[in-house]
Amino acid sequence: GAVVSQHPSWVICKSGTSVKIECRSLDFQATTMFWYRQFPKQSLMLMATSNEGSKATYEQGVEKDKFLINHASLTLSTLTVTSAHPEDSSFYICSAPDSTYEQYFGPGTRLTVT
């Protein structure tokens, strides 16, 4: 099946700094990718839809200026957490649908803000 990778798998940053997370579709092209956030022992919450060549669509309550999304190519979407604070610590997961609309998920990135 299709593979989606994320990098890094784990990152620690200091409060006030920014961190970028990459999501790549390795063997298929994805005009749309999705970013989710998962708190410990909780479900996945959709944050935004990343659209290749256009602006991302954010879910209600998600700060677009804090979570910058760039979908620069058909295989890469990036999520930048700007001016990170401890409350942004979480597990971030991306997904990408293939041509049959089946979603493939990345392994996730654990962000810890100190």
Next chain:
Amino acid sequence: AQSVTQPDIHITVSEGASLELRCNYSYGATPYLFWYVQSPGQGLQLLLKYFSGDTLVQGIKGFEAEFKRSQSSFNLRKPSVHWSDAAEYFCAVASMNTGFQKLVFGTGTRLLVSP
């Protein structure tokens, strides 16, 4: 709005015993329903999905699920659990008005398998 309820946070099953994980959804029209499994360090893996047709859906790893419209349920079953099935299981729903791409997840059920 769509919603998914997984009433069991944790379930412990003996290896070799049968398993049923419950999922109830709320959606006005016929939903697209999914079951995913999440293992530590692994991405979510699709076990099975229901779009239409036969309400009993077969998936990977010996799992099956039954769509019951009258009960708004899509319960996941496996006749004989293996220790490797220990993981977090998520039920999810997608709707037509998002092109069936936006997934709304349940809160998940953690499956523990005892020897």
